[in-house]
Amino acid sequence: MGELVERVDEQDQVLGVVDRAEAIRQGWLHRIATIVCRDKDGRFLVHRRPDDSSRFPGQYNWMLGGAADVGESYEEAAARELSEELGVHAAPRFLLKFLCAGAISPYWLGLHEVVITAPVRPGVQEVAWHDWLTEPELESLVRQQKFVSDAREAFDRYRDLSRADGPLT
Template sequence: MGERVERVDEQDEVLGVVDRGEAIRRGWLHRVATIVCRDGEGRILVHRRPGHAARFPGHLNWMLGGAVDVAESYKDAAARELAEELGVLARPRFVLKFLCAGAISPYWLGLHEVVVTGPVRPDPAEIARYDWVTEAELAELVGLQTFVPDAREAFDRYRRAAVIR
């Protein structure tokens, strides 16, 4: 059996524990935690996914993250993913949660934000390249064909939440 996640309903209430691959294949809702990283100047980290990634290889993304483990909170999952993918130990701040249509399968997306003040150590299995961009530059990048589709939806919601001015 692969990665275990909690299958949830339209209200984000737990229905049971399932294999994440099966949840994706069957379109069952589960939870994903994401993190938006800003530097001390307010710029946002944008990264290119590795060419060998199973989902959206070579695409751009402005969020880090992954599936929420069984009995794990969105916030704990965000902190874990931040450490795993960027080598940063911090407690991201919760920003918003929404039911994401998903390009592959629907899921609940919990979006968090953190200010990164120290060095980063990107995991090459997750991040091929990265750069810090301004909000205006990010708004342009989001429109590119090579931007992860789900990240586009999250950007629109993040913007509407008045986090990006």
């Protein structure tokens, strides 16, 4: 058996433990924790996935993240993913979650934010290129074809939340 995740329902309540590959094949809901990284100047970390990546090869994204492990909260999963993917140890702040139709399969997406002041060390398995972009630069990139579609929806929800509540950082 591969990576284990919690299968959840439309209210994000746990139904059981399943193999993530099976959850994707069957279209079963599970949990994904993502992190938006900003620097002290408010710029967003944007990256391009490696061309040989199994998911979204060569596409751009403004979030890092992955599946929540069994028994792991969204916040715990976000902190773990931040450490694994960027080598940064911090406690990302939970912003929102929503039921995402997903380009590969449906899932609950927990969106977090963190301000990073230390150098980042992206893992080459996840990140082929990265840079810090202003919000207008990110907005322009999000609308391009080579941007992960699920990340577009998360960006729109983030922007709407930011406009409703004021600056998030």
